[in-house]
Amino acid sequence: MQIAILLAIVLLAPLAVYLAGRLRSGARNALAVLVAMVPVVWLALLYGRTAQVDYYRLPFLDLTLSLRLNALGWFFAMAVAAIGLLSILFSVGYMKGKERLNFYYAAMLLVNGSMLGIVLSGDLISLYVFWEIMSWSTYLVISYRGGRAVAAGLKYMVMSIVGSCAMLLAIVSLLVRCGTLEIEALAGAMQGASPGYALFILLMFVIGFGIKNAILPLHTWLPDAHSEAVSPFSAVLSGILVRMGMYGFILIMYGVLGLGLLRRLGSGVVSFGYIFAWIGALTIVIPTFTALLQDDSKRLLAWHGIGQGGYMIVGIAVATPLGIAGGIFHTLNHCIYIALLFLVAGAIEHRTNGERDLNQLGGLAKRMPITFVGGLAGICGLIGVPLTNGFVSKWLIYKTLIAEGYPFLAFAALMGTWGTILSVYKFQHNIFLGQLPERYKHVKEVPFVMQLPILLLTAAILVFGIFPGIPLGAISAIQRSFGLEALQVGAFSVPREVGELNTIIILAAVAGGCLIPYVLFRLCRRSRSLPQTDTYGAGSYAPADRYQYSARFYGRAYEVIEPYVRDRVDAFYCWLVEKSEGGFEAVRHIYTGNVNTYALYILLCLAAVILAGLGWGL
Numbered sequence: 001m002q003i004a005i006l007l008a009i010v011l012l013a014p015l016a017v018y019l020a021g022r023l024r025s026g027a028r029n030a031l032a033v034l035v036a037m038v039p040v041v042w043l044a045l046l047y048g049r050t051a052q053v054d055y056y057r058l059p060f061l062d063l064t065l066s067l068r069l070n071a072l073g074w075f076f077a078m079a080v081a082a083i084g085l086l087s088i089l090f091s092v093g094y095m096k097g098k099e100r101l102n103f104y105y106a107a108m109l110l111v112n113g114s115m116l117g118i119v120l121s122g123d124l125i126s127l128y129v130f131w132e133i134m135s136w137s138t139y140l141v142i143s144y145r146g147g148r149a150v151a152a153g154l155k156y157m158v159m160s161i162v163g164s165c166a167m168l169l170a171i172v173s174l175l176v177r178c179g180t181l182e183i184e185a186l187a188g189a190m191q192g193a194s195p196g197y198a199l200f201i202l203l204m205f206v207i208g209f210g211i212k213n214a215i216l217p218l219h220t221w222l223p224d225a226h227s228e229a230v231s232p233f234s235a236v237l238s239g240i241l242v243r244m245g246m247y248g249f250i251l252i253m254y255g256v257l258g259l260g261l262l263r264r265l266g267s268g269v270v271s272f273g274y275i276f277a278w279i280g281a282l283t284i285v286i287p288t289f290t291a292l293l294q295d296d297s298k299r300l301l302a303w304h305g306i307g308q309g310g311y312m313i314v315g316i317a318v319a320t321p322l323g324i325a326g327g328i329f330h331t332l333n334h335c336i337y338i339a340l341l342f343l344v345a346g347a348i349e350h351r352t353n354g355e356r357d358l359n360q361l362g363g364l365a366k367r368m369p370i371t372f373v374g375g376l377a378g379i380c381g382l383i384g385v386p387l388t389n390g391f392v393s394k395w396l397i398y399k400t401l402i403a404e405g406y407p408f409l410a411f412a413a414l415m416g417t418w419g420t421i422l423s424v425y426k427f428q429h430n431i432f433l434g435q436l437p438e439r440y441k442h443v444k445e446v447p448f449v450m451q452l453p454i455l456l457l458t459a460a461i462l463v464f465g466i467f468p469g470i471p472l473g474a475i476s477a478i479q480r481s482f483g484l485e486a487l488q489v490g491a492f493s494v495p496r497e498v499g500e501l502n503t504i505i506i507l508a509a510v511a512g513g514c515l516i517p518y519v520l521f522r523l524c525r526r527s528r529s530l531p532q533t534d535t536y537g538a539g540s541y542a543p544a545d546r547y548q549y550s551a552r553f554y555g556r557a558y559e560v561i562e563p564y565v566r567d568r569v570d571a572f573y574c575w576l577v578e579k580s581e582g583g584f585e586a587v588r589h590i591y592t593g594n595v596n597t598y599a600l601y602i603l604l605c606l607a608a609v610i611l612a613g614l615g616w617g618l
Contacts, residue, residue, distance in 0.1 A: 003069050003120055004053050006042050010035070010113035014106035021102035029092050032105045036088040039081035039116060043074060048477070052122055063181060066122030071477040072255065075328070076119040076240075076247045079335050083240045084112035086453035090343050091232040093450040094350055104144055108233060110137040111241065118244055124171045124181040131167070131244075135160040138241060141233045142225050149228035156221040159211050163218075167208035170201050186256050195264045198257055199272065202265070205252045206276075213245025214306045215313060216283045217569040226302035231346025234298060238305035239339030246312050246331045253316065254324070254482040262319060273317045280313025281409050284416035292423040293558050297345045297356045300427055301338065304382060307416060308334045314413065315397045318404055321485045326396030328475050333389040333464065337381030340457035341427075344375040347446045347454070348431055358426065363436025367443045372432045374454035379424040381461040384417060386506050389464035389471075422554070466507055 013035040021028035052068040069077075088108060095101055114137060117130030135157070143153030175181055177197070178189040190198065207218070214222040222242065226234050253262060265272035284307050291303035312334070315327025348361065351368065355361060365372040377388070384394040394417070401410035445451065464471055469489045476486040590601070 002042070002046065003051055003067050004055055006039060007067065007113070007117055007120060010039055010109070010116055013113065014109040017109060018102045018106040021105065025101065028102060028105060032088050032109060033085070033092065035109060036081075036085040036112065039077070039112075040085050043078050043081055047074065047474075049074075058125070061175070063123070063125065063175075065126050066182060067120050067126070068122035068183070069120060071474065071481045072247070072250060073119045075332070075474050075478060076243075077116055079243075079332055080112060080115045080119065080240050083236055083335055083339050084108075084115075086339065086343075086456060087232045087236045087239075088112075090235070090346065090450050090453045091230075093447045094232055094346055095230070100144070104141070104230075107137055107140045107144070108236070111141060111233075111236065115241065115244060119247055122183060124174065124183065124186070128164075128167060128171060132164060134241070134244065135164065138237070142229045142237075144230060144233075145228065147228075152221075152224040152228040156225050159218065159221045163208035163211035166204045170204035170208075173204075174201065183251070183255060187258065190257055190261065193261065195261070195266075198261050199265050202252065202257065202272065205248060209245040209248035209252075211245070212242055213249070213309050213313075214242055215245075215279060215309060216286060216306075219283070219287065219306045220569055220573055222306055223299050223302045226298050226305070226342075227296060231298070231342055231349060234301075234346070235339040235342040238302065238342060239335045242305065242309070243312075243331050243335060246309070246316075246327075249313075250316060250324075250328065250478075254484070259319060259482070259484060273319050277314050277317035277406070277409055280310040280317055281412035283307065283310030283313060285310075285412050285419070288416045288419035288423070292419055292426075292554060294423075295358050297348070297358055297427060297431070298342070300358070300423060301341050301345060304420065304423070305334075305338055307420070308338065308382070310416065311394065311397055311413065314409060315393075315400065318400050318406070320400055320404060321479060321487060322396055322403070323400035324479060324484065325472065325475050325487050326393050326400055328478060329396060329468075329471060330390070330393035332471055333381060333393045333461075336457055336460045336464070337378045337388075337390060340374055340454060340461070341378040341382070343450075343454055343457070344371055344378060347371045347374075347450055350446055350450070351443050352440060358430035360437070361431045361440075362434040363432070364440065364443060365432040367436070367440065368432075368445045370445055370451045370454060374458050375428050375432060377458040377461050379428050381465070382424055383420050387465045387510060388461050389468070390461075391465060392468040426554075 013031075017028055017032045017035065020031045046069060050068075050070050052066055054064045054066045056065040057063075058065065088105070091105070091108070095104060098104075111134060114130045114134035118127055118134060121127035121130060139153045139157045139160075142156055143150040171181065174186060177193075178186055180186060180189065190201075193201075211218045211221075222238075226238060229237060262273065263271075266274075268274070286307075287303045287310075288307035291300050291307065294300040294303060308330070312327045312331050315323045315325075315330060317323075317327075345356065347368065348364065348371065349356060352361065381388040381390040384390040394413075398410060398413060401407075401413060472487060472489040476489065479486045592598075
C-alpha cells in the first residue's frame with residue numbers, strides 16, 4: 001500500500017505546487033523541493049523490499065491494474081527521484097525571474113511522477129498510461145520557452161507517438177494471446193511462445209523503447225530537444241527520462257521473455273542479441289564522433305547522451321551476467337555524470353547571459369571554481385577515468401566483450417572512448433581554461449542552491465567509482481529477481497569475473513602519484529603570476545582579445561570531413577515529412593464543398609467496388 005500512497009502524492013503534487021505558486025512564489029519553490037524530496041526518502045526506506053498492490057479493476061477487459069515494487073523498479077525509481085530532486089533544486093536558482101514558473105514546476109513534477117509510475121507499474125496497461133503521461137508532459141517542458149522549442153517538442157512528440165503505437169500493438173497482441181497483461185503472469189505465459197512471436201513482440205517494444213532511448217536510427221529528436229529545453233530539464237531528459245527506454249528493454253527482455261527464450265531468437269551472427277549489440281555499437285561510434293564537431297555545449301552533451309546509450313545496449317544485448325550488470329550499472333552512472341554536465345552547462349548559461357558557443361567562452365575556472373570541479377568530475381566519469389563511476393561500468397562491458405569473443409564490438413566501444421576524450425576535453429577547455437574574455441571578467445560563481453546539486457553529483461561519481469560494490473549490490477538483486485546468476489562483489493572491488501581490480505589500491509596509487517609532484521613543487525622556487533597575454537606565439541599574430549588559439553577545436557579536420565558529416569537519418573525524416581505534407585495538401589483539395597462533387601466520388605467508389613467484385617468472381 002505504501003507505493004500506492006507514494007505514487008498518489010507525486011501525481012497530485014503538480015497541482016498543489018501550481019496552486020501554491022498562485023499565492024506566493026517562495027511557497028511554490030519550497031513545496032516543489034519538499035515534494036521532490038519525499039520519494040527519495042521514502043524509497044530509501046523501502047530498499048530490499050518487494051510489494052504488489054491492485055488499485056483498479058477493468059471489468060470490460062477482465063483485467064486488474066496493479067503497482068509493484070521489486071529490485072529493478074526500486075533501482076530506477078531511486079535514480080528518477082534523485083535526479084528529479086537535484087534538478088528541481090537547481091531550478092530554484094536557474095529559473096529565478098523567468099515567466100510561467102507555476103506551469104514549469106508543475107510540468108517538471110508531473111514528468112518525475114509519471115516516470116515513477118512507469119517503473120512501479122505491475123501491468124502493461126498501467127505502464128502504457130504512465131508512459132503517455134510522461135511523453136505529453138515532456139513535450140510541455142521541452143516547448144516551455146516557445147519559438148524553436150515548440151518545433152523541437154513537436155518533433156519529439158511525433159516520434160513518441162510512433163513508438164507508442166508500436167508498443168500498443170504489442171500490448172494488444174499479448175492480451176489476445178495470453179489473456180493477461182500483469183507482468184509476472186506474462187513472464188510465465190510467454191515461456192511457451194514460439195520464437196517468431198516472441199521476436200515480433202520484442203521488435204515492437206524495441207521501436208517504442210528505442211525511440212525514447214534515442215538509439216540509431218531513432219535518435220534524431222534528442223539533439224534538438226536538448227538545445228531548446230531549459231538546462232535543469234535537460235539534466236532530467238538526458239539523465240533519466242531517455243533511460244526509461246533502458247528500463248523497458250531490461251523489463252521485456254529479461255522480466256517477460258527471459259534469457260532462455262532470448263537465446264532461441266536466432267543463432268550466431270543472425271541472432272537478436274548479436275544484431276542488437278551491433279546497433280548499440282553503431283550508437284556508440286557515430287554520435288560520439290558527431291559530438292566531436294559540435295560547438296554548442298548542450299548539443300555536444302546531447303550527442304554524448306545518445307552515444308553512451310550504446311554502451312548500455314551492448315552490455316544487456318550480450319546477455320551474460322557480467323554484461324547485464326555492466327549495462328545496468330552504466331545506465332545509473334550515465335544518469336549521474338550527464339545530469340551533472342548539463343547542470344554545469346546551465347550554470348555557465350546562467351552567468352554568461354545564455355552563452356553556449358564554446359568558441360566564445362574560456363578562462364572561467366577561477367571565476368566559477370565549483371562549476372569547474374563539477375565539469376571536471378563529469379567529463380572524467382563520461383570518459384571512464386579510474387576512480388570514477390564510469391570506469392567501473394565500462395570495464396565490465398569491455399571485459400564481457402573480450403571474454404565472450406567479440407573483438408570488433410570491443411574495438412567499437414574503445415573507439416567511442418577515444419572520441420569521448422577528444423570532445424569532452426574540448427568542452428572543459430573552451431569553457432574553463434585559456435584566456436578569460438574581457439566581457440566575463442566580473443562573472444561570479446552561481447548561488448549555493450545551484451552549487452549543491454553539482455557538488456552532490458560530483459561526490460556520487462567518486463563514491464560509486466571508489467566503492468562500486470554499493471550499486472553493484474543492488475544490481476545483483478535485480479539479476480537474482482530475473483533468475484540470473486548474480487555477481488559476487490565487495491564494497492571496494494569489482495566482480496571476480498573481471499579480474500584483480502581493487503579501487504582502494506588504485507586510490508592509494510593515485511594519491512601517492514599526486515603527493516610526490518606536489519612535494520617537489522613546494523620545495524622549488526615560488527612561482528610568479530604572469531598576465532595571460534604574456535605568451536609565446538612562435539612569431540604568429542596574436543589578436544588582443546583572443547590568445548586561446550585552440551578555441552575552434554578540430555577546425556581543419558572539420559573542413560575535410562564536413563561534406564560527409566551529416567545526420568542522414570534526420571535528413572531522410574525531413575524529406576519524408578516534406579513529401580507527406582505535399583501529399584496531404586493534394587488530398588485536401590478533394591474537399592471542395594460541392595455536393596455534386598461528393599456524389600461523383602460516391603459513384604466512382606461504387607463503380608470501383610463493382611469492378612473489383614467482378615474481377616474477383618472471374
